[in-house]
Amino acid sequence: MTHRIEVLGHAEDGRARALEHKLKAIGKTASVHVVDVYTSENKNAANPAFRASLVNPVTQRADTKLDNFDWALEIGFLPGVTDNIGHTAAELLELSGSANDNTVYSSRLYLLKGDLNKTDIENLATDLSNSLIQRISIKSKAEFDADGGMDIIAPKVTLGNQGAGCDEVDLNISDEELERIGKQGIANADGSRRGPLGMSLLYMKAVQNYFKKEGRNPTDIELETLAQTWSEHCKHTIFAAPIDDIKDGLYKHYIKRATKEIREKRQQEALSSRSSKSSLQKQGSGTTNDSIPDQVRDDIYWKDKDRVGDICVSVFSDNAGGIIFDENHLITDKVETHNSPSALDPFGGAITGIVGVNRDCIGFGQGAKPIINRYGFCLADPRSNPKYYRDQAKTNPILPPATIMKGVVEGVESGGNQSGIPTPQGFVNFDDRFVGKPLVFVGTIGLIPREINGKPGHVKKALPGDKIVVAGGRVGRDGIHGATFSSEALDEGSPATAVQIGDPITQKKMSDAIIKEIRDLGWYNAITDNGAGGLSSSVGEMAEQSGGFHLELEKVPLKYPGMAPWEIWISESQERMTMAVPPENTEKLIALFAKRGVEATIIGTYTDTGRAHITYDEQTIMDMAMDFLHDGNPETPLSTTFTRGSKAEPDIAEPQDHAQTLLQMMGRLNICSKEFISTQYDHNVQGSAVMGPLQGTGRVYAETSVTRPLFNSPKGVVLSQGLFPRYSDIDTGAMAAAGVDLAVRNAVAAGVDLEQLALLDNFCWCSSDEPERLGQLKRAVEAIYNVAVKYGTPFISGKDSMFNDFKGFDENGQSVKISAPPTLLASSIGVIPDVARAIDLAPKAIGDIVYLLGETKDECGAGEYYNMLGHTGQNVPETDAHQNLRLYKLYGRASRDNLIASAYALNHGGLGVALAKKAIAGQCGMDIDLSALNLRADKALYSESTGRILVTVAPQFKEKFEKCFSGYDHIHQIGHIAYGENVNINNTLQCKIKALEEVYKAPLKNY
Amino acid sequence: MTAKALILAGYGLNCEEETLHAFERSGLSGTIRHINDLIDNPKELQNIQILAVPGGFSYGDDTGSGNAFAQKMRLALWDHLQNFVARDTLTIGICNGCQILANLGLVPALGGQYGERTVAVTYNESARYQCRWIDLKINSASPWLSGVQTMHIPVAHGEGRFMMEEATLKRLQENKQIALQYIKKKECHPCESRDRGDTKQPDPVLQRDDIIWEHANGEFPYNPNGALADIAGITDPSGRVLAIMPHPERGMYTWQRDDYMSLKDKARREGSTLPEESDGMALFTNAARYFEIAKKKSA
Known part of the structure; x- marks a missing residue:
C-alpha cells in the first residue's frame, strides 16, 4: 500500500504569503495554503513516530481534513529526478526504525481560494513548475471531494531495458x-x-x-x-586546432604562451632582485618613506622577497588554477559555464553548475577547501516575453526570460547557501540575444595548504595498483550526454535527460569528509571530480597518470536498477568524487566515509597496461588503447575571416535635459542595482567577508569583493571580473581587451598590486563552425594575450563554450537562429597583504576631493548610452594597455600609502553613472566640473573609455596623493563631495540623489 | 583547567570552524565533533561545559529547517542532552542551531518542560533567504549576554521567523526569556546614516554615533523575517540555553562589519586605531567569564 502524508501549513506560512503576493501582482486576490506531501510505498510510513517527525506542531497539522479551498494544485517530480526533500524524509523514516526500502517522494500541494478560474491555476502551475522535471495535478474542490483527495502517486523509476547488456555497433557502413x-x-x-x-x-x-x-x-x-x-x-x-597560420592553435599560441612569458619574466626578475637586494635595503633603511625618491621606493617595494616573482603554482593542468596566497597556502580559482542545461531547466542548470564547480575546487591537487563562490548571468530582459519555439509546430516554447532569471538566481542561491560557501562576487549582464541560450557562469575559489603530509598540496598522481574508489551520490540516468550536448547548439532534439538537479547536502557531507578529514590523513594518491562525461572522464583522466585502468562496472552503485552499461559509464549524476586509493587504505577510507553518511565503493584498479579496460559481470565490454582514447582525435584545421562591425558614428544632438538622461541611464538593466541577488546569497558565511557586494550606506551593487579566508592572517583575496558582450558588435578585440582591463582595474582600484593578480578566461562564443565567428575569436584571443602580457597578469585557468546559439522558430513558424554575442568573461583573483588596505566605492566624508584618473576619449561605441539611443556607433573603447599600466602602477603607490578614501573603476555607462553610484553609495552630494575633459557633456559623461578610476581623497592627504602622480597627465581634479542632496555638474545638470537612487533600485526590485 | 566547548558538525552544518575560533579566541578550549561521533560516544557530554550547535543547512532545511537534525539528536541523545542542560553548563544554538534547539524543545522549555516544542522558527515572511546586517536590543539575564545592550551583527537565513501561540509569547515575556529583539534607528532609513540637508552642524564624516533606537515592529528589513514581537533569540528559563538566529561569529571582529570600510577610513583620518573586536565576540567572552567566575566561586 502506498502511504500519503499531508502536512498542512498555517495561514501565515511565508511560502503561502509569497504566492498570494505574486497573484496579487497579476490582479488576483486569493488565499493560499501550502501542504507538504510525502508519499512512500514502505509500510513503516504508517508509523506515527515517522509521521510526527515530519510535522512542526506549532505551525503545521498532519492528516487534517483539507477544506475551505476552490482549487488544489499539486507539483511533484517525474520519476528519477533528484528529490532532496524526499531523501531527507527517507532518512527520517530510517531513524524511526525502518530497516530498508525507505524511499520517500515529496511533492507540494497548494490550496487556493478566491478569484481564480481553471486557466489561472494552469498558468500558475506553468509558472511554478518545469514540465521537463515535474508533474502537475489540478483539481477543483468538487473533483477533490469526489475523488476523496488528490491522486496518490509514487514516481518510481521503471526502466524498460532491465538488464540490458552491451551492443556492438557495426561501423562497416557508408x-x-x-x-x-x-x-x-x-x-x-x-x-x-x-x-x-x-x-x-x-x-x-x-x-x-x-x-x-x-x-x-x-x-x-x-x-x-x-x-x-x-x-x-x-x-x-x-x-x-591549427587556425590559419597559427599551427599550435589559439590556446597554446596565445593563452598558454601569455602565462609562460609572464612567469619567465617574473622568475628572471626574482633572480636579479636577489642579487641587487642588499644594496636596495641599504638605501631604504633608516629613512622615512617620504624622503626616498619614488622610483627607489617602488623598487624596494617590488623587489621585496614576498612580492616579487612568479605567483603561479598550478596552471592549466588541474581542475582549477592555483596561485600563492601566503607562505603556507595556495588559492585556487575556476570559473565554469552551464549554459545549455540552464536554458532548459534554469534552477537545475544553475545549481548543478555551482555545486559542480565546487567539486573542481575539491578536486584540485589533493583537495582544496571551497572558500568563495562567484556567479555571472547573461540574460534577456526579464520584463520581456518573446515567443520562440524549439519546434516548428510551436509546441515547445522557450522559457520566458523572467523564469530563466528567477531559476538561475535561485539555483546558485540554493547550491551556494546550502554548501556553506559565501557568494559575494558576481554580475548580471542583459542583452536580448541571450534569450534562447542564457550564459550562466559559476566559479569557486579554494584554499589549500602548500604542503600536505610532506608533499606539495597541488600534486597528485594515481599509481598502478591503486583502487578506483567513487564516493558521494549514486548514479542515475540523469545528465546523460551532457558533455556532447553542451558542445551543440540547442534545438528540438535536445535531450531532457541532460537536465538534473543538484543535491548540495550529499555533496557537503562528502566534501567535509574529504577536505576536513581524509585529505590530511593521506589515504588517497589522487582525486578528481565527476563532471561532464561522468566516470568516463574522471577515471579516464586519472588513468592517464598511471597508464591504464580496469573497471568493474557492475560495482558502481546505482539509484535504480536497469541501466545499460554505457549509461552508467557516462552518466553525469552529481556529487561524486573519484579517488585513487592504495589497496591498504581502502577499508579505513570507506569506513570513515560511512561514518560521515557518505557511500564509497571500490569499482576497479588503476593499471599501467596502456589499456582502458572495462568489464560488466566479468565480460569485457571495453578494451581500447589509452593513447587512442586520449589522443586519437584527428585535428581539424580551421580558417577564419574578420570584418569589423558597424562603421559609422551616429549623428546625435546633445540632450536638452542632462538630468533626465542620467536618470534614464541609471535605470538601464546593465547599470541598475541587482541587490535582490546579493541579499539572498549568503555572503558572510565562514566569517570571512570584508568588502561585500553592497557598498556604502546607500548599498550600491559592487563589482569587487574582498575576503579574509584566515582568522590568523590579515591577508585578503580580492575578486572581480569584466565583461562587455555588446562591444563585439563592433570589434571582438576591443570587447575582450576591455573585459580583461576591467577585471584588472577593478582589483587594482580595490588595492591589489598587479604583481599579485591573476586572470581566468571564459569564452562563450557562437556558431564556431563559421569562419567569420572564428575570425572574431582569433582577434579576441590575440587581444587578451597583448593586454595580459603588458599588465603581467597571467591566465591560470579557463574554459570555453563555443555554440551559444538558439535554433528554432518564431511565432509565425519561421526558422530563426539567435546567437549570443561573442563574449569573454575575464575574472580576476588577487591577494592583498592586509585587508585594511582594501578600498570600496563609497565616498566617506564631506569635503573630500574627487579625482578622475585616466583619459576620457570619445568612445561611446556599443556602449550603454548609444544603445539607449538605438545606435551602435563606431568608436568602441580601445584599450591602451601601455598607458593603463602606467596609471595602475602609480595608483598602487597611493593605495599602498592608504591615501584613497574610495575608488570606482569606470565601466558600463562611464563617468556619469560612476558619479551617481558614488553619490548613492555615500548618500552625499557632489559638486563636479568636467570642463577639463574637453568633450561634449554627454560624451564626457557616458564615454566608456577603459583604464579610468574615479577616486575620492581626504583634503589632508591631497598633497601626498598628487605627488604619487607627478608627471602623469591624466589626473583630473573634477570636484568634491558636498553637503546637500544633489549631484551637481557645472553647466550640465543638477540631479537629486534620492531620484537617482530610486531609478537605480527600481527595475529589478520586485524579482 | 579551562572550560571545554563542543561544537557540533555534520549533515550540512557549516559554521563550526568560525564558531570554534570564537570560543578559542575567548580563552576556551574547543573541539569540533561530528554528530555521528557524539552519538557513538555520548558520554563526552559529561566532560564538557559548553555545547554549541552552529549555523548551517542541516539536511538542506528539508522537512523544515533544523527538523531532521533535531529528530536525529532527540532519538540518539535525548537523555544525555537533558542531563547536560540540567548541569551548570552553557548551550548555544546559532541560526540553524537555533532552529535545532527550538525543534528539540531545549528552548523555551517553559516551566522546565525540556523537550516540548512550543516555538517554531519558520519561513521568512518574504519567503526568501535574507543575508543582511541588523541591530539587536538585549534584555536578558542570560550569562551569554551579560553586559550587552545592543549588537550589530548579520543574519543569514531563509527560515528565521519565530512563531508561537499567544499564550506562549505571554509566558516568554513574563519570564524574560525573549533575549534579543530586532530594533531600528528612530526615524532613520538604513540607507541614511545621517540627516540630509542638515547644513548647520554636520559631522564631516558620514557616520553618526548618537543613535536613538526603537523596536523594529515587524518592519522589513529591520526585522528581516517577520518574527513575532521582533524576536531574534530566546533562552530557556535558566538563561543558560540560548537560541539565536543572527550570527555573532560573523560580527566578532571589526573587519567583519558591514561598515568596516567607513570605520577604518575615519580612524585613518583621525590617526586613531580601531578596536580589533566587535559586538559578536561578547557572547563568547561571556561564556569564558561564566566558567572563570564559577571556578573562582568553587575555589
Missing part, C-alpha cells in the same frame, strides 16, 4: 550512415536513436579506422566513451 551516428547517436533495436554523440564524420572515420586495425567493431560503450572524451566540451578542439 560515410552517410557514419555521419548519422555521429550526429544523432547509436540506433536502438527499434530504430530510435540514443542521443547525439556530437562526432563529426572526420572523427567517426578515425574511430572506424582504429577498430578496423583492432579487427572488430566497437561496442556502444566504447563509442560513447570516445564521443565524451573527444567532445569540444572536454578536449576544447576549437582552441586546440
Whole structure:
C-alpha cells in the first residue's frame, strides 16, 4: 500500500504569503495554503513516530481534513529526478526504525481560494513548475471531494531495458550512415536513436579506422566513451586546432604562451632582485618613506622577497588554477559555464553548475577547501516575453526570460547557501540575444595548504595498483550526454535527460569528509571530480597518470536498477568524487566515509597496461588503447575571416535635459542595482567577508569583493571580473581587451598590486563552425594575450563554450537562429597583504576631493548610452594597455600609502553613472566640473573609455596623493563631495540623489 | 583547567570552524565533533561545559529547517542532552542551531518542560533567504549576554521567523526569556546614516554615533523575517540555553562589519586605531567569564 502524508501549513506560512503576493501582482486576490506531501510505498510510513517527525506542531497539522479551498494544485517530480526533500524524509523514516526500502517522494500541494478560474491555476502551475522535471495535478474542490483527495502517486523509476547488456555497433557502413551516428547517436533495436554523440564524420572515420586495425567493431560503450572524451566540451578542439597560420592553435599560441612569458619574466626578475637586494635595503633603511625618491621606493617595494616573482603554482593542468596566497597556502580559482542545461531547466542548470564547480575546487591537487563562490548571468530582459519555439509546430516554447532569471538566481542561491560557501562576487549582464541560450557562469575559489603530509598540496598522481574508489551520490540516468550536448547548439532534439538537479547536502557531507578529514590523513594518491562525461572522464583522466585502468562496472552503485552499461559509464549524476586509493587504505577510507553518511565503493584498479579496460559481470565490454582514447582525435584545421562591425558614428544632438538622461541611464538593466541577488546569497558565511557586494550606506551593487579566508592572517583575496558582450558588435578585440582591463582595474582600484593578480578566461562564443565567428575569436584571443602580457597578469585557468546559439522558430513558424554575442568573461583573483588596505566605492566624508584618473576619449561605441539611443556607433573603447599600466602602477603607490578614501573603476555607462553610484553609495552630494575633459557633456559623461578610476581623497592627504602622480597627465581634479542632496555638474545638470537612487533600485526590485 | 566547548558538525552544518575560533579566541578550549561521533560516544557530554550547535543547512532545511537534525539528536541523545542542560553548563544554538534547539524543545522549555516544542522558527515572511546586517536590543539575564545592550551583527537565513501561540509569547515575556529583539534607528532609513540637508552642524564624516533606537515592529528589513514581537533569540528559563538566529561569529571582529570600510577610513583620518573586536565576540567572552567566575566561586 502506498502511504500519503499531508502536512498542512498555517495561514501565515511565508511560502503561502509569497504566492498570494505574486497573484496579487497579476490582479488576483486569493488565499493560499501550502501542504507538504510525502508519499512512500514502505509500510513503516504508517508509523506515527515517522509521521510526527515530519510535522512542526506549532505551525503545521498532519492528516487534517483539507477544506475551505476552490482549487488544489499539486507539483511533484517525474520519476528519477533528484528529490532532496524526499531523501531527507527517507532518512527520517530510517531513524524511526525502518530497516530498508525507505524511499520517500515529496511533492507540494497548494490550496487556493478566491478569484481564480481553471486557466489561472494552469498558468500558475506553468509558472511554478518545469514540465521537463515535474508533474502537475489540478483539481477543483468538487473533483477533490469526489475523488476523496488528490491522486496518490509514487514516481518510481521503471526502466524498460532491465538488464540490458552491451551492443556492438557495426561501423562497416557508408560515410552517410557514419555521419548519422555521429550526429544523432547509436540506433536502438527499434530504430530510435540514443542521443547525439556530437562526432563529426572526420572523427567517426578515425574511430572506424582504429577498430578496423583492432579487427572488430566497437561496442556502444566504447563509442560513447570516445564521443565524451573527444567532445569540444572536454578536449576544447576549437582552441586546440591549427587556425590559419597559427599551427599550435589559439590556446597554446596565445593563452598558454601569455602565462609562460609572464612567469619567465617574473622568475628572471626574482633572480636579479636577489642579487641587487642588499644594496636596495641599504638605501631604504633608516629613512622615512617620504624622503626616498619614488622610483627607489617602488623598487624596494617590488623587489621585496614576498612580492616579487612568479605567483603561479598550478596552471592549466588541474581542475582549477592555483596561485600563492601566503607562505603556507595556495588559492585556487575556476570559473565554469552551464549554459545549455540552464536554458532548459534554469534552477537545475544553475545549481548543478555551482555545486559542480565546487567539486573542481575539491578536486584540485589533493583537495582544496571551497572558500568563495562567484556567479555571472547573461540574460534577456526579464520584463520581456518573446515567443520562440524549439519546434516548428510551436509546441515547445522557450522559457520566458523572467523564469530563466528567477531559476538561475535561485539555483546558485540554493547550491551556494546550502554548501556553506559565501557568494559575494558576481554580475548580471542583459542583452536580448541571450534569450534562447542564457550564459550562466559559476566559479569557486579554494584554499589549500602548500604542503600536505610532506608533499606539495597541488600534486597528485594515481599509481598502478591503486583502487578506483567513487564516493558521494549514486548514479542515475540523469545528465546523460551532457558533455556532447553542451558542445551543440540547442534545438528540438535536445535531450531532457541532460537536465538534473543538484543535491548540495550529499555533496557537503562528502566534501567535509574529504577536505576536513581524509585529505590530511593521506589515504588517497589522487582525486578528481565527476563532471561532464561522468566516470568516463574522471577515471579516464586519472588513468592517464598511471597508464591504464580496469573497471568493474557492475560495482558502481546505482539509484535504480536497469541501466545499460554505457549509461552508467557516462552518466553525469552529481556529487561524486573519484579517488585513487592504495589497496591498504581502502577499508579505513570507506569506513570513515560511512561514518560521515557518505557511500564509497571500490569499482576497479588503476593499471599501467596502456589499456582502458572495462568489464560488466566479468565480460569485457571495453578494451581500447589509452593513447587512442586520449589522443586519437584527428585535428581539424580551421580558417577564419574578420570584418569589423558597424562603421559609422551616429549623428546625435546633445540632450536638452542632462538630468533626465542620467536618470534614464541609471535605470538601464546593465547599470541598475541587482541587490535582490546579493541579499539572498549568503555572503558572510565562514566569517570571512570584508568588502561585500553592497557598498556604502546607500548599498550600491559592487563589482569587487574582498575576503579574509584566515582568522590568523590579515591577508585578503580580492575578486572581480569584466565583461562587455555588446562591444563585439563592433570589434571582438576591443570587447575582450576591455573585459580583461576591467577585471584588472577593478582589483587594482580595490588595492591589489598587479604583481599579485591573476586572470581566468571564459569564452562563450557562437556558431564556431563559421569562419567569420572564428575570425572574431582569433582577434579576441590575440587581444587578451597583448593586454595580459603588458599588465603581467597571467591566465591560470579557463574554459570555453563555443555554440551559444538558439535554433528554432518564431511565432509565425519561421526558422530563426539567435546567437549570443561573442563574449569573454575575464575574472580576476588577487591577494592583498592586509585587508585594511582594501578600498570600496563609497565616498566617506564631506569635503573630500574627487579625482578622475585616466583619459576620457570619445568612445561611446556599443556602449550603454548609444544603445539607449538605438545606435551602435563606431568608436568602441580601445584599450591602451601601455598607458593603463602606467596609471595602475602609480595608483598602487597611493593605495599602498592608504591615501584613497574610495575608488570606482569606470565601466558600463562611464563617468556619469560612476558619479551617481558614488553619490548613492555615500548618500552625499557632489559638486563636479568636467570642463577639463574637453568633450561634449554627454560624451564626457557616458564615454566608456577603459583604464579610468574615479577616486575620492581626504583634503589632508591631497598633497601626498598628487605627488604619487607627478608627471602623469591624466589626473583630473573634477570636484568634491558636498553637503546637500544633489549631484551637481557645472553647466550640465543638477540631479537629486534620492531620484537617482530610486531609478537605480527600481527595475529589478520586485524579482 | 579551562572550560571545554563542543561544537557540533555534520549533515550540512557549516559554521563550526568560525564558531570554534570564537570560543578559542575567548580563552576556551574547543573541539569540533561530528554528530555521528557524539552519538557513538555520548558520554563526552559529561566532560564538557559548553555545547554549541552552529549555523548551517542541516539536511538542506528539508522537512523544515533544523527538523531532521533535531529528530536525529532527540532519538540518539535525548537523555544525555537533558542531563547536560540540567548541569551548570552553557548551550548555544546559532541560526540553524537555533532552529535545532527550538525543534528539540531545549528552548523555551517553559516551566522546565525540556523537550516540548512550543516555538517554531519558520519561513521568512518574504519567503526568501535574507543575508543582511541588523541591530539587536538585549534584555536578558542570560550569562551569554551579560553586559550587552545592543549588537550589530548579520543574519543569514531563509527560515528565521519565530512563531508561537499567544499564550506562549505571554509566558516568554513574563519570564524574560525573549533575549534579543530586532530594533531600528528612530526615524532613520538604513540607507541614511545621517540627516540630509542638515547644513548647520554636520559631522564631516558620514557616520553618526548618537543613535536613538526603537523596536523594529515587524518592519522589513529591520526585522528581516517577520518574527513575532521582533524576536531574534530566546533562552530557556535558566538563561543558560540560548537560541539565536543572527550570527555573532560573523560580527566578532571589526573587519567583519558591514561598515568596516567607513570605520577604518575615519580612524585613518583621525590617526586613531580601531578596536580589533566587535559586538559578536561578547557572547563568547561571556561564556569564558561564566566558567572563570564559577571556578573562582568553587575555589
